[in-house]
Structure formats: C-alpha cells, structure tokens
Amino acid sequence: TKQEMEKRIWDIKKELGSRLFMPGHYYQKDEVIQFADETGDSLQLAKTGAANKEAEFIVFCGVHFMAETADILSEEHQTVLLPDLRAGCSMADMANINQLEKAWEKLQTQLGDTVIPLTYVNSTAAIKAFCGSHEGATLTSSNAKKMLEWAFSQKERILFLPDQHLGRNTAFDMGIRLEEMAVWDPIQQVLEYDGDPAQLRMILWKGHCSVHEKFTMENVRNTRREHPDANIIVHPECTFDVVQAADDAGSTNKIINTIHKAPPGSKWAVGTEMNLVNRLTQVETDKTVFSLNSNMCPCLTMNRIDLPHLLWSLESIITPDPHHVIKVETQTKRDAWTALERMLQQ
Ligand code: 13P
Ligand code: SF4
Numbered sequence: 001t002k003q004e005m006e007k008r009i010w011d012i013k014k015e016l017g018s019r020l021f022m023p024g025h026y027y028q029k030d031e032v033i034q035f036a037d038e039t040g041d042s043l044q045l046a047k048t049g050a051a052n053k054e055a056e057f058i059v060f061c062g063v064h065f066m067a068e069t070a071d072i073l074s075e076e077h078q079t080v081l082l083p084d085l086r087a088g089c090s091m092a093d094m095a096n097i098n099q100l101e102k103a104w105e106k107l108q109t110q111l112g113d114t115v116i117p118l119t120y121v122n123s124t125a126a127i128k129a130f131c132g133s134h135e136g137a138t139l140t141s142s143n144a145k146k147m148l149e150w151a152f153s154q155k156e157r158i159l160f161l162p163d164q165h166l167g168r169n170t171a172f173d174m175g176i177r178l179e180e181m182a183v184w185d186p187i188q189q190v191l192e193y194d195g196d197p198a199q200l201r202m203i204l205w206k207g208h209c210s211v212h213e214k215f216t217m218e219n220v221r222n223t224r225r226e227h228p229d230a231n232i233i234v235h236p237e238c239t240f241d242v243v244q245a246a247d248d249a250g251s252t253n254k255i256i257n258t259i260h261k262a263p264p265g266s267k268w269a270v271g272t273e274m275n276l277v278n279r280l281t282q283v284e285t286d287k288t289v290f291s292l293n294s295n296m297c298p299c300l301t302m303n304r305i306d307l308p309h310l311l312w313s314l315e316s317i318i319t320p321d322p323h324h325v326i327k328v329e330t331q332t333k334r335d336a337w338t339a340l341e342r343m344l345q346q
Pocket of ligand 1: 040041042043122140141142209237251252253
C-alpha cells in the first residue's frame with residue numbers, strides 16, 4: 001500500500017543518513033517531493049548538486065538531463081541514480097550532437113568565427129560538452145539574461161539551444177529585435193532568416209517544451225474575459241505571444257516568489273507545469289491560484305518518478321546493487337563541466 005511504501009522510504013532514508021541525497025524539482029509529484037532533501041528549480045538544484053560532496057548516492061527526483069548534470073558536477077566517489085530511465089525531456093531530445101555538429105559547420109561557413117553556443121541546461125550532456133569545448137556555456141531560466149549578456153561580451157552572435165522560446169523571450173527582453181533573430185531548423189539543416197546577415201544576433205534552435213507550448217493565446221483571452229482581476233504569470237518556455245500577453249514571466253522560482261509576495265486576496269493564472277500550480281493553489285491559501293490552461297498541462301516524463309519507482313531505486317542501493325545509474329563518459333563529463341562551471345561562475 002501507499003502507506004507501506006512511504007514508511008519503507010522513510011526507513012531507508014534514515015538508514016542511509018547523509019550517505020544519501022535526494023534533490024527534487026518543483027515539477028515532481030507531491031508523493032515524491034515530500035522526501036526531497038532539497039527542492040528547487042533547475043539552477044538551485046545544479047548549485048546544490050555542485051555543493052554536495054558528501055553523499056555517496058544522489059537519487060535525482062527529476063528528469064534525465066538533471067541527473068546527468070548532477071553526475072557531471074559530482075565527485076568520483078558519488079553515484080547518481082534516476083528512479084525511472086523513461087523520465088526524459090522532449091525538449092532535450094530535440095537537439096542531438098550530430099545535428100549540432102552539422103549546424104555548427106554550416107554556421108561557421110556562413111558567419112565565420114562570430115558565434116558562441118549557449119545551451120539551456122535542458123539538454124543532453126553531449127550538447128553541454130560541445131558548448132564547453134567551443135567557448136560556450138549553459139544557462140537556466142533563472143539566469144538566462146545574465147548568461148546572454150555574458151555571451152554577447154564574448155561574441156557577436158549566439159547560437160541558443162534547444163528552446164527557441166526561452167531564447168527569443170530573453171533576447172527580446174534585453175532589447176534585441178525580432179528582426180535580429182533567426183531560427184535554425186535542425187531537421188532541414190537550414191537557417192530560417194530573410195533579413196540582413198550583418199544584423200543577425202540570435203540563432204534560435206527550433207526546439208520547444210511540449211508542456212509550456214500548451215498555454216495558448218486563447219487561454220490568455222479566456223482568462224482575461226472570465227477573470228478580469230487575475231494576474232497572468234507564465235514561464236519563459238511559453239511562446240513569445242503568450243509571454244507578451246501575460247502580465248509577468250519568469251522561471252519556476254520567480255513564479256513561486258512573485259505569488260508568495262503578492263497581497264492576500266490576489267488572483268493568479270499560472271502558465272507552468274501542473275504539479276507546481278496545484279502545490280501553489282494549496283500553499284497560498286490567502287490567494288486564488290489556478291492554471292492558465294484548465295486542462296492543467298502535466299509534464300508526463302517528470303511524473304514518471306512516483307512512489308514505486310522511488311522505493312525501487314532506494315531498495316537497489318540497500319541491496320546493494322544500485323540500478324539506473326547515470327554515468328556520463330569521462331571526456332564528455334569534463335567538457336560539459338566546463339560549460340556548467342562558466343555558468344556557475346557568473
Ligand atoms: P526551471 O526549473 O529553470 O524553471 O525550468 C523549468 C523546466 O522546464 C524544467 O524542466
Ligand atoms: Fe522538459 Fe518541458 Fe518537462 Fe521541463 S516541463 S522536463 S522542459 S518537457
């Protein structure tokens with residue numbers, strides 16, 4: 001039963017003590033997040049992952065790229081486990097290293113040595129490693145603006161992977177015009193751009209988050225009509241139009257803090273993942289918090305981590321035969337570390 005599983009997880013956590021560290025992303029289910037030693041957005045979890053040198057086992061309650069990041073930042077004696085290997089990320093899957101190598105070659109031919117690659121942490125270790133070995137870095141939605149500013153201090157143009165929306169929304173916020181941005185289509189291997197190449201500043205990889213793209217202009221219009229007194233706040237993985245039409249936009253952390261600091265009685269329509277919106281509805285009892293899209297929008301891969309998988313993962317440590325160990329190959333790990341470190345240094 002659920003109670004038995006929960007009790008067993010608490011017992012194993014107690015038995016392992018500081019040998020075990022369990023980070024949990026905000027989008028995880030409540031049944032999982034209750035056990036997390038640290039809850040956070042991608043940036044916070046990368047930082048705590050980098051700081052924890054003690055735990056022998058890191059059981060990552062999140063998706064595959066986050067567990068890879070934890071491994072890249074971990075020490076030799078630490079083992080990272082992901083309770084369900086099917087917990088991937090459709091956005092990270094939209095950029096593979098072969099596509100990037102081809103894209104890079106073409107862009108170098110067209111634009112010369114004027115481009116720096118920047119990747120959202122929502123990407124594979126191989127993509128991060130490419131950025132690390134080509135003077136680039138990683139970023140998260142919490143530090144996107146700072147990292148774009150850093151990148152523009154290095155080169156004239158940025159190749160931004162894999163989320164076109166985060167790239168476009170952040171650059172636009174910094175005063176870069178849409179005419180100065182182009183989209184790179186990794187399937188067709190073409191740059192979608194009819195402007196003056198001399199003006200080009202942002203090259204946006206044609207990737208997106210399948211969860212955040214579900215928040216539409218129709219949702220915004222309906223919310224404005226049905227709840228004219230509600231504030232609309234969305235994640236910058238939402239499309240440009242939705243972000244422009246919203247009252248505010250920001251990373252998971254910013255959404256949480258903004259609503260937390262808002263006056264009692266205020267109303268919030270939120271454009272981000274379902275588990276987080278539901279949690280805010282429960283926690284912010286003096287405010288009204290609901291999803292911008294009434295179909296709620298869960299991240300199905302985040303949701304793959306559940307009680308049975310978490311327990312199975314922890315039992316495997318006790319056995320001892322750790323299952324679903326995430327181990328990034330040495331050279332990739334080194335270069336990806338460089339990309340992450342450039343971010344953590346900013
Ligand atoms: P943040 O944690 O940076 O807000 O990113 C949200 C997300 O989609 C994680 O997969
Ligand atoms: Fe990937 Fe989007 Fe899910 Fe985040 S919410 S893990 S970006 S699919």
